[in-house]
Amino acid sequence: MDKIALQNVHNRIKPYIHKTPVLTSRLLNNICGANVFFKCENFQKMGAFKIRGATNAILNLTEAQKSKGVVTHSSGNFAQALSLAAKKIGVKAYIVMPKNVPQVKKDAVKTYKGIIIECESNIIAREEEAKHIQIEKGAAFIHPSNNDDVIHGQGTAAIELLEDYPSLDYIFTPVGGGGLLAGTILVAQFFSENCKVIAGEPKETDDAYRSLHSGNIETNESSNTIADGLRTHLGDRNFPIIKKYVDSIIRVQEDEIVDAMKLIWERMKIIVEPSSAVAFAAVLKHKEALKNRNIGVIISGGNVDLSNLPF
Template structure:
């Protein structure tokens, strides 16, 4: 994927997405001893960056494929994104969700007219149900993160960030399934000469960190993290991009995620979900590297259950 092709992706999806704001905080700059620019995808349609990849994936389908609908499995944000994108484009969306997905996310999927099929809360149960719907309905499966069209769509957040601030030294993202991280890497490689990409990942689900060490896709034994959007693992489409180009994956503890989330809520007065706070937690842990640098942070989403906050 070259720069011209990525620009075409951005131009294609522009009518269907928001160009989200970039916010700064003098107080957080002082804490980090750096200039930090927050790309606020919590203000994206449906509240997360995943709208970008969902729209691009559906726009990439043939008319025949669109007529039979799309199916995905997701714990929340991609479920909402695909539902809303499909609704806007007149396509039926079947959404396989684990039974323990946050109720706020299930409710949002229903609002966007996605058809929910619940399953056990493990990745294999999700895949089995999605496969069944593919066969029964003829729907096209769109993976939340391990799909080229999705990866290219997710990269447009970083394209916009680099258009606004073209002299960034680093961009930090969270990593779960790897779509945002891979897309951000592609954008940084093609739209900047100097910007490196770093990811934050919860210690409790550190499969991406371990995958870099072993050189193959690792899985997790547990899903015991507050960052519910990151309880998945890399795929064969995004892992090669990440393996070749990510600068580092920084693991953060649960209390560090909560503290980062709390800082953003208190100091920036914006709603972010725990998965978003993981990237900023990595920034706070990496102060030596970023001192006096210009740093971008992708705030990935704001779909949080406000009746169940960790602070």
């Protein structure tokens, strides 16, 4: 993958996505002691960056593959993303979701014409059911984060950010499955001269932090974080990129995530989900080392249950 290839990915998916705005806040700049540029993927189609990778992955399938549909397992944003991308491209999407997923998430997938197959609430059951759909329907499996086409698609948010603000010193993203982080790292390598990429991660599910330090993909025994979109772990496609090129991974506590989320809601008047707030929480925690720097923050999504806010 090189700059031209990544630019081709961006050009390929442009008709299917929004170019999301970049917002700033003088007050938040003062709090951080830096210039912070928020890439607002909460304004993206289906409310999150994941439509980018889902679209690129489907567009890269052969016509024969498209005719048999796609399948993924997801309890959150990628379920919606793949459903919407498939609908727009004219492909069936089979979505394996745990039985205990909130009805609001199932309803969103159904709105985008995704075909839901329910399973037990564990990763083994999700993977086995997805495999069953692959065999029965001939559908192409698209992993939410550990897929090269998905990774490259997710990186296009950073392409747009760096096109608008080429002098960024850092880009902060959240890290869960690793697709957004790996894609952002690749883009920073080719679209900037010295922009470093830093990830924010909940302390309660710090598998990426531990993986970076052990050199092997670690998993979590606990999923006790408000940032429900970050409860997944890295994969063999994105971890090598992260391991080699990420500047650092900053762990944040639950109260720091809530405080960052509340600050964005109150001061910027935009809706962001807890997983998105993790990246800004990392900026706030690390602000002494970021003084007077130009910092990009990818607000990964805004799909939040308004009846269950943490503040």
